[in-house]
């Protein structure tokens with residue numbers, strides 16, 4: 001044991017001295033395990049010859065859904081099935097149905113979200129006269145207008161998902177169930193432009209289509 005130490009101690013001393021003897025502070029001295037400092041993997045923001053766009057930080061695979069957050073429900077785990085095309089819009093209008101039950105709580109939540117995200121343009125009663133419109137923003141038609149009063153819920157969802165003309169997509173701001181709750185509230189405005197004045201309850205909701 002003693003003999004072993006008599007080899008190791010001088011070696012350690014020499015190694016230590018050798019690694020420190022550089023006076024040039026711009027040089028690292030001897031690196032015994034350079035991979036620990038200079039990882040052979042690509043850094044997040046370094047350029048990358050393996051991809052045509054040379055970007056190392058890749059986007060998640062299309063349809064990837066963040067997990068572990070309480071606001072997301074199972075509905076958010078399914079990719080949206082309809083293309084952003086006129087055909088996709090028509091198909092969504094026929095096939096897509098609201099999976100969220102119509103309850104007082106859901107409608108009240110839909111109303112709260114509507115006031116946060118939609119009212120600025122669509123107005124408190126959905127007449128298309130929100131504060132943004134009054135400052136020369138895009139003018140949406142009233143929900144109770146000829147154009148929108150019979151708009152199926154699937155088309156509404158599609159337009160919230162992708163946006164429509166001057167209305168941007170709200171897919172990033174609202175989970176799927178939040179969007180459906182807003183649609184329940186918008187349906188009350190489709191049939192009765194004064195409905196938002198009354199407290200949200202099941203009697204002033206539009207019948208399910």
Ligand code: HEC
Nearest residue numbers: 117118121138139140141155156159164165166167170182
């Ligand atoms: C920046 C203003 C703006 C905001 C915010 C906005 N919209 Fe719109 N919305 C519009 C305009 C403008 C149109 C008319 C689009 C067209 O048909 O050209 C429209 C159209 C619609 C339509 C009819 C879509 C169709 O398929 O014809 C629905 C339903 C709708 N909006 C719901 C919502 C909901 C719900 C929200 C909130 C999540 C919202 N909008 C937020 C401006 C807005």
